[in-house]
Amino acid sequence: MRELLGRHEDLASARPDEPAVVHAREPHAGTVQTWADLCVRAGEIQEALTDQGVKPHQVCSLVLKDHPDLVPTLLALWRLDCPPVLLDAKWGARMTSSVLAHSTPAFGVTLDDGGTGAPPAVAPLAPGPSDAPSDAVFIGYTSGSTGDPKAIVFTHERLYEGTLGNASASKRLRGGPVRRIARSMRMSGSGVINLHHTWGAVLGATVVVLPELTVSTARDYWARIEAHGIDQTFLVPQLVELVNRFAADRDPGVDAPLCLTGSAPLSPRTQARFQRRFGTPLYNAYGLSETSSAAFFGHRGPDGLAPTASASPSG
Numbered sequence: 077m078r079e080l081l082g083r084h085e086d087l088a089s090a091r092p093d094e095p096a097v098v099h100a101r102e103p104h105a106g107t108v109q110t111w112a113d114l115c116v117r118a119g120e121i122q123e124a125l126t127d128q129g130v131k132p133h134q135v136c137s138l139v140l141k142d143h144p145d146l147v148p149t150l151l152a153l154w155r156l157d158c159p160p161v162l163l164d165a166k167w168g169a170r171m172t173s174s175v176l177a178h179s180t181p182a183f184g185v186t187l188d189d190g191g192t193g194a195p196p197a198v199a200p201l202a203p204g205p206s207d208a209p210s211d212a213v214f215i216g217y218t219s220g221s222t223g224d225p226k227a228i229v230f231t232h233e234r235l236y237e238g239t240l241g242n243a244s245a246s247k248r249l250r251g252g253p254v255r256r257i258a259r260s261m262r263m264s265g266s267g268v269i270n271l272h273h274t275w276g277a278v279l280g281a282t283v284v285v286l287p288e289l290t291v292s293t294a295r296d297y298w299a300r301i302e303a304h305g306i307d308q309t310f311l312v313p314q315l316v317e318l319v320n321r322f323a324a325d326r327d328p329g330v331d332a333p334l335c336l337t338g339s340a341p342l343s344p345r346t347q348a349r350f351q352r353r354f355g356t357p358l359y360n361a362y363g364l365s366e367t368s369s370a371a372f373f374g375h376r377g378p379d380g381l382a383p384t385a386s387a388s389p390s391g
Contacts, residue, residue: 079236118151124195159212216266260289294322332356
């Protein structure tokens with residue numbers, strides 16, 4: 077039970093001064109949080125939540141944003157057995173209202189935006205009790221591409237065990253352990269957390285929050301990857317297209333990171349262009365929100381690149 081919380085606390089004890097999250101994205105660029113920092117801040121936030129009336133074993137909601145308090149807030153909520161329903165700040169009012177009506181969280185948590193270092197604010201939501209599912213780490217909602225969004229309860233055990241399989245696959249594909257993971261997406265949902273921060277905790281790797289990858293930032297993508305010593309990156313197909321179209325060439329004298337893609341269909345043409353232009357494999361992973369992690373990864377072909385036609389199991 078609560079394996080992800082235990083993993084963070086074990087790292088804080090065994091490797092307290094090693095960086096866990098490095099922020100290279102404004103307005104928090106230059107902020108470095110060690111494993112110990114995350115757990116100390118989690119204790120402060122837990123106390124602040126309790127002072128604001130939060131009771132254990134209740135479902136809450138959490139508006140996601142790129143903020144140094146995001147991971148500590150998750151840890152604090154896990155200590156209280158209060159799994160959050162993850163809300164995207166860019167959802168419209170209709171989507172947000174629908175999710176809240178379905179999940180009935182007892183209270184909502186909002187991270188401070190004023191740069192004051194204040195703990196997250198708490199607001200009551202549902203009038204009655206909202207008992208938390210057993211061992212829940214958070215509750216995500218699907219995109220609703222085939223109907224209304226559907227709730228998925230992610231548990232500590234399932235997410236931890238699934239990510240162990242992912243870590244095994246990344247080590248196999250890279251030929252060694254991954255130590256620095258780049259995050260170039262905005263913080264929008266469970267997938268972004270799992271592919272970066274959950275993966276980083278299970279591996280004991282540093283997550284580097286790079287500037288959000290857009291048309292205006294894509295040119296320097298590889299320069300940022302090299303400057304931060306990144307050895308694993310995950311790009312959804314839309315971001316692969318941005319890198320293909322706008323990024324400057326990669327220095328072939330610098331080892332490339334393990335490049336993964338997924339979360340949506342990737343055309344063979346897009347994959348081939350990326351590999352041809354940047355001279356490194358782009359592995360197409362496949363998974364479902366319901367599986368809590370990727371289930372299959374691509375493999376390296378005879379030419380040293382990733383084929384587009386087949387995949388191999390993560391384990």
